[in-house]
Amino acid sequence: MHPRDQTIFALSSGRPPSALAVVRVSGPQASLVLTALAGKLPAPRQASRRLLRAGADQPIDDAVVLWFPGPGSATGEDVAEFHVHGGRAVLSALLAAISDIPNMRAAEPGEFTRRAFENGKLDLTEAEGLDDLIHADTDRQRRQALRQLQGLLGDRARDWRERIIEASALIEAGIDFSDEGDVPAELMAPAVKAIRALHGEITEVLAAQGHAERLRDGLVVAVAGEPNVGKSTLINQLARRDVAIVSPHAGTTRDVIEVQLDLDGYPVTVIDTAGIRETDDPVEQEGVRRARARAEDADLVLWLVEGSPAVDVTGSPWTSGDGSGRAGGSVWVVRNKIDLGGGGGARGEFGISASRGDGIPELVDALVKFAAEYFGTSEGAVVTRARQRDLLRRASDSLRRSLELVEEGEELAAEELRAAAYALGRLLGRVDVEDVLGAIFQKFCIGK
Numbered sequence: 001m002h003p004r005d006q007t008i009f010a011l012s013s014g015r016p017p018s019a020l021a022v023v024r025v026s027g028p029q030a031s032l033v034l035t036a037l038a039g040k041l042p043a044p045r046q047a048s049r050r051l052l053r054a055g056a057d058q059p060i061d062d063a064v065v066l067w068f069p070g071p072g073s074a075t076g077e078d079v080a081e082f083h084v085h086g087g088r089a090v091l092s093a094l095l096a097a098i099s100d101i102p103n104m105r106a107a108e109p110g111e112f113t114r115r116a117f118e119n120g121k122l123d124l125t126e127a128e129g130l131d132d133l134i135h136a137d138t139d140r141q142r143r144q145a146l147r148q149l150q151g152l153l154g155d156r157a158r159d160w161r162e163r164i165i166e167a168s169a170l171i172e173a174g175i176d177f178s179d180e181g182d183v184p185a186e187l188m189a190p191a192v193k194a195i196r197a198l199h200g201e202i203t204e205v206l207a208a209q210g211h212a213e214r215l216r217d218g219l220v221v222a223v224a225g226e227p228n229v230g231k232s233t234l235i236n237q238l239a240r241r242d243v244a245i246v247s248p249h250a251g252t253t254r255d256v257i258e259v260q261l262d263l264d265g266y267p268v269t270v271i272d273t274a275g276i277r278e279t280d281d282p283v284e285q286e287g288v289r290r291a292r293a294r295a296e297d298a299d300l301v302l303w304l305v306e307g308s309p310a311v312d313v314t315g316s317p318w319t320s321g322d323g324s325g326r327a328g329g330s331v332w333v334v335r336n337k338i339d340l341g342g343g344g345g346a347r348g349e350f351g352i353s354a355s356r357g358d359g360i361p362e363l364v365d366a367l368v369k370f371a372a373e374y375f376g377t378s379e380g381a382v383v384t385r386a387r388q389r390d391l392l393r394r395a396s397d398s399l400r401r402s403l404e405l406v407e408e409g410e411e412l413a414a415e416e417l418r419a420a421a422y423a424l425g426r427l428l429g430r431v432d433v434e435d436v437l438g439a440i441f442q443k444f445c446i447g448k
């Protein structure tokens with residue numbers, strides 16, 4: 001039997017124990033599983049309370065069951081759902097009873113969604129949105145993922161693809177009917193107009209993206225500086241808990257410590273690093289090496305200093321005088337321990353007391369602003385993955401080339417249009433995507 005024709009099952013809710021748990025079954029045997037465990041088939045799409053049994057004298061749990069006959073189900077196949085009490089023993093008894101039925105198989109990660117995709121219930125951009133929705137940690141990530149799941153990019157790509165196919169049909173009709181080789185102007189003019197409009201729309205979407213794809217991973221902010229300036233204290237203050245060891249010893253932090261923050265819906269990873277100094281201690285040297293590496297890759301470095309503003313900070317490894325970092329990221333100078341006197345930060349600096357909390361709200365506000373600018377107009381972001389961006393860029397390049405080639409020969413222009421339609425087909429998962437499907441669905445949760 002082809003794996004696609006097998007009936008699959010999985011625990012779709014979180015890790016037990018939990019108050020309730022949901023086990024899903026999808027495939028041709030779903031009704032058989034339901035009747036074997038719960039008696040006669042319940043009415044479609046209606047919750048029914050049943051005693052589940054593995055055999056006449058082996059009750060499993062008092063449960064709610066649901067029956068979704070295909071094709072009007074989430075996967076497009078027959079689907080059964082068991083809502084049981086979320087105890088480990090309940091679940092192992094239920095899963096064992098299901099797998100005892102011949103030809104049943106535990107689902108692979110993302111296999112329910114993959115079946116939904118293969119049955120045309122959602123396109124690939126929508127499946128990607130679904131995956132992002134499940135992994136969303138912050139409110140902005142959630143909203144972006146939900147828009148993608150609802151077809152924000154998919155709908156536009158479908159529309160573009162149809163219009164490209166129409167334009168190429170005009171050109172190809174012209175090629176077929178012209179004996180002299182020249183496609184009549186009444187066919188070419190509307191085709192060229194349509195291609196120009198399409199090229200404009202796709203380029204505009206690509207240009208208006210900011211770093212929207214990065215909203216999935218988050219912004220990386222490194223806290224760096226000399227030993228003992230209060231980097232770990234600042235991290236604890238931002239995280240509002242004790243994640244890093246703080247001590248009056250210079251050289252306390254060795255490992256790179258990461259904290260995930262939700263700043264006004266923006267996901268931000270803040271990194272605490274070892275104080276940067278020359279040292280003979282090999283362990284501390286390694287810490288300093290890692291600190292430099294992480295700070296160089298960061299989107300923003302908070303270069304922490306202490307002492308009065310007269311202290312020169314131009315010697316920091318990342319400030320290049322104009323506030324930009326070496327690796328293209330930004331650097332902010334943050335003057336700590338202002339509680340010890342010496343005034344606040346100088347112009348262009350932040351003045352804080354990491355231990356008392358002075359200046360922290362201002363610093364956090366500035367980080368939120370930075371994140372908002374960095375991610376751009378995430379409300380309007382249409383492209384949420386590098387895969388999507390690459391394919392859109394390919395489509396846009398092909399459209400541009402087809403405009404350039406129209407003069408030289410309609411066949412060449414038509415060829416480029418086919419390439420553009422192909423790129424959008426791949427974006428939607430409609431053509432030639434076997435190679436990417438595995439990579440996309442493997443990252444899904446089991447049971448989704």
Ligand SMILES: Nc1nc2c(ncn2[C@@H]2O[C@H](COP(=O)(O)OP(=O)(O)OP(=O)(O)O)[C@@H](O)[C@H]2O)c(=O)[nH]1
Nearest residue numbers: 227228229230231232233247251252253275354355
């Ligand atoms: N007075 C005062 N002391 C502070 C402040 N922030 C941190 N400290 C103290 O400074 C010392 C060093 O703080 P840490 O947070 O461990 O400094 P660090 O930069 O992480 O040091 P290393 O990990 O060794 O590089 C500790 O004794 C803290 O209590 C502050 O705002 N005011």
Ligand SMILES: [Mg+2]
Nearest residue numbers: 231232252253
């Ligand atoms: Mg530290």
